[in-house]
Amino acid sequence: MKNLIEAVALIFSNDDWFNKVLVGGFYTCCVLLLFPIVMINGFMVEYIRTVMNGSHVLPYWRNSKSIFKTGWKVSLALVLYYATATLLLHLAGCEVISVQTAILYFILHTTLHPIVLLAYAKEERFLTCFNISRLLNILSVNWKELLPALCISSIVLLATILLGWMWIVVGWPLLVFLALLIQNTMVALSLRTYFLSQS
Numbered sequence: 001m002k003n004l005i006e007a008v009a010l011i012f013s014n015d016d017w018f019n020k021v022l023v024g025g026f027y028t029c030c031v032l033l034l035f036p037i038v039m040i041n042g043f044m045v046e047y048i049r050t051v052m053n054g055s056h057v058l059p060y061w062r063n064s065k066s067i068f069k070t071g072w073k074v075s076l077a078l079v080l081y082y083a084t085a086t087l088l089l090h091l092a093g094c095e096v097i098s099v100q101t102a103i104l105y106f107i108l109h110t111t112l113h114p115i116v117l118l119a120y121a122k123e124e125r126f127l128t129c130f131n132i133s134r135l136l137n138i139l140s141v142n143w144k145e146l147l148p149a150l151c152i153s154s155i156v157l158l159a160t161i162l163l164g165w166m167w168i169v170v171g172w173p174l175l176v177f178l179a180l181l182i183q184n185t186m187v188a189l190s191l192r193t194y195f196l197s198q199s
Helices: 002-012 017-029 035-052 064-091 099-110 112-123 126-130 132-166 168-198
Strands: none
Touching: 002 017, 002 132, 002 168, 017 035, 017 168, 035 064, 035 112, 035 168, 064 099, 064 112, 064 126, 099 112, 099 132, 112 126, 112 132, 112 168, 132 168
């Protein structure tokens, strides 16, 4: 709970937080076009890096080249993970478009996804995303700090997805983006000490 409060406080301490979240909400609206996914992931990596360095300033969307450069690499890595999981689910006899696939994607998004973003934010190398021993080491060493952050952020994200539509349709993507930002900020805060000790 402490990380949730700190994550929300960090985000809202930015003077222009609403404008940046608003742009993120716009990208969330268009997420099926794929390009917005790249931008959202790039934004998250940039902010994770900022948080791990002890700052709280949200990246500027106008730095779109930098965000895109970061975003496409980590997005490609994540697509490969999701595609592999989908293939395994299909080989197990499940339909590709099904409740099981949706649940699997949600689990991946609330566990693997932030860890991959975090690992890339630290080392800025594409192959880091596939360094399974590195990712498992992060999990095994920091599971006590990570587990509460991942559970709480998953609940926040799920509640936002299921109930956010009540905030008029326009506000729903904005709330989903804000929940994603909170999720990744919580994970970064949980592992900040660990990554600083690795420097």
